[in-house]
Amino acid sequence: MYAQVVEGSGKGVKSAKDMSPEELDFQSKIDAGQKIEPKEWMPEGYRKTLIRQISQHAHSEVVGQLPEGNWITRAPTLERKAILLAKVQDEAGHGLYLYSAAETLGISRDEMYDQLHSGKAKYSSIFNYPTLNWADIGAVGWLVDGAAIMNQVALQRTSYGPYSRAMIRICKEESFHQRQGFDIMMKMCRGTDAQKAMAQDAMNRFWWPALMMFGPSDKDSVHSAESMAWKIKINTNDELRQKFVDQTVPQAEYLGLTIPDENLSWNEEKGGYDFTDPDWDEFFQVISGNGPCNAERMRARTEAWDQGAWFRDGLSAYAEKHAGDNANQGVKDV
Numbered sequence: 001m002y003a004q005v006v007e008g009s010g011k012g013v014k015s016a017k018d019m020s021p022e023e024l025d026f027q028s029k030i031d032a033g034q035k036i037e038p039k040e041w042m043p044e045g046y047r048k049t050l051i052r053q054i055s056q057h058a059h060s061e062v063v064g065q066l067p068e069g070n071w072i073t074r075a076p077t078l079e080r081k082a083i084l085l086a087k088v089q090d091e092a093g094h095g096l097y098l099y100s101a102a103e104t105l106g107i108s109r110d111e112m113y114d115q116l117h118s119g120k121a122k123y124s125s126i127f128n129y130p131t132l133n134w135a136d137i138g139a140v141g142w143l144v145d146g147a148a149i150m151n152q153v154a155l156q157r158t159s160y161g162p163y164s165r166a167m168i169r170i171c172k173e174e175s176f177h178q179r180q181g182f183d184i185m186m187k188m189c190r191g192t193d194a195q196k197a198m199a200q201d202a203m204n205r206f207w208w209p210a211l212m213m214f215g216p217s218d219k220d221s222v223h224s225a226e227s228m229a230w231k232i233k234i235n236t237n238d239e240l241r242q243k244f245v246d247q248t249v250p251q252a253e254y255l256g257l258t259i260p261d262e263n264l265s266w267n268e269e270k271g272g273y274d275f276t277d278p279d280w281d282e283f284f285q286v287i288s289g290n291g292p293c294n295a296e297r298m299r300a301r302t303e304a305w306d307q308g309a310w311f312r313d314g315l316s317a318y319a320e321k322h323a324g325d326n327a328n329q330g331v332k333d334v
């Protein structure tokens with residue numbers, strides 16, 4: 001692994017002979033499977049890549065509340081409403097663990113929000129698609145959370161300690177999310193013809209965007225090589241996409257739904273399905289801000305930020321006012 005270590009630019013690959021003693025020591029820890037903790041020395045590129053990925057991940061959780069939140073008031077039963085509320089609250093919690101993990105790398109939460117609101121930081125492409133009806137909530141849980149888990153299970157083994165630990169907790173909750181989505185789909189597929197048609201329609205619209213969640217093909221992935229050398233990423237984008245397809249096809253068959261890909265077929269030799277790539281032009285349009293709901297999502301987030309200013313000010317004023325309280329009471333900081 002030494003010979004392939006990278007520099008953090010997203011392009012250059014640094015060989016062992018070009019590394020400083022600190023870099024060599026760092027890489028040997030990574031290669032030995034040790035976790036890197038916040039106060040340890042790390043290459044600047046490693047720190048920056050982690051901030052980019054973890055903050056984008058956090059933003060995805062927070063923006064990801066919007067398409068589902070849209071259906072809380074319109075869930076078909078009280079039970080479905082309670083389940084969806086719990087799920088959406090979990091996503092907020094995931095965002096908070098991830099922002100906290102990113103903060104250990106020396107960036108503030110305000111800076112991360114600023115990067116989201118200015119468009120500098122990305123969030124998952126999937127949340128720029130609309131949720132048009134209740135079956136879409138099933139498809140989001142089943143396919144979107146299913147794709148997210150596929151990536152996140154691997155990320156539990158990521159090399160940065162706080163990120164890895166956040167992932168362990170997140171994965172436990174995500175598996176409930178995926179099950180609830182599958183459960184909605186199952187109900188609809190066993191319902192009336194009209195309900196089954198809604199489920200198929202949701203599948204048709206969410207299949208391709210779900211495949212895009214894993215990022216561009218490996219040949220077009222800018223960051224994969226360095227992120228894998230540093231074990232920030234454990235699998236490539238294409239590896240995870242393949243695993244997702246292989247896992248999802250039997251589930252779709254069980255539901256009696258058709259995957260909208262004429263080229264989908266089992267490939268005995270590779271032990272996996274062959275499938276069509278999503279439309280990469282569409283993907284790059286969406287991540288450049290031109291998807292169906294990008295403007296709406298950003299408007300919702302910036303409005304929430306602006307409208308919450310009085311609350312943040314109140315919290316800061318309270319914290320300032322009480323900053324000396326412990327000292328006054330003779331309690332020592334530990």
Ligand code: BYC
Nearest residue numbers: 057060061064123124125148212213214215221222223224
């Ligand atoms: N969407 O070099 P690449 C969830 C960008 S949501 C937008 O392969 P990398 C949930 C990429 O950032 C799941 N942008 O990048 C919540 C880069 O641009 P920049 C969230 C994407 O980072 C609520 C450029 O394309 N999960 O759980 O090595 C409800 C080149 O790509 C996307 C995570 O965020 C995309 N899909 O690999 C339900 C997982 N794909 O940054 C569910 C953590 C690529 O240079 N993230 N780009 O401007 C990752 O594992 C990696 O960041 C990715 C991309 C696999 C996503």
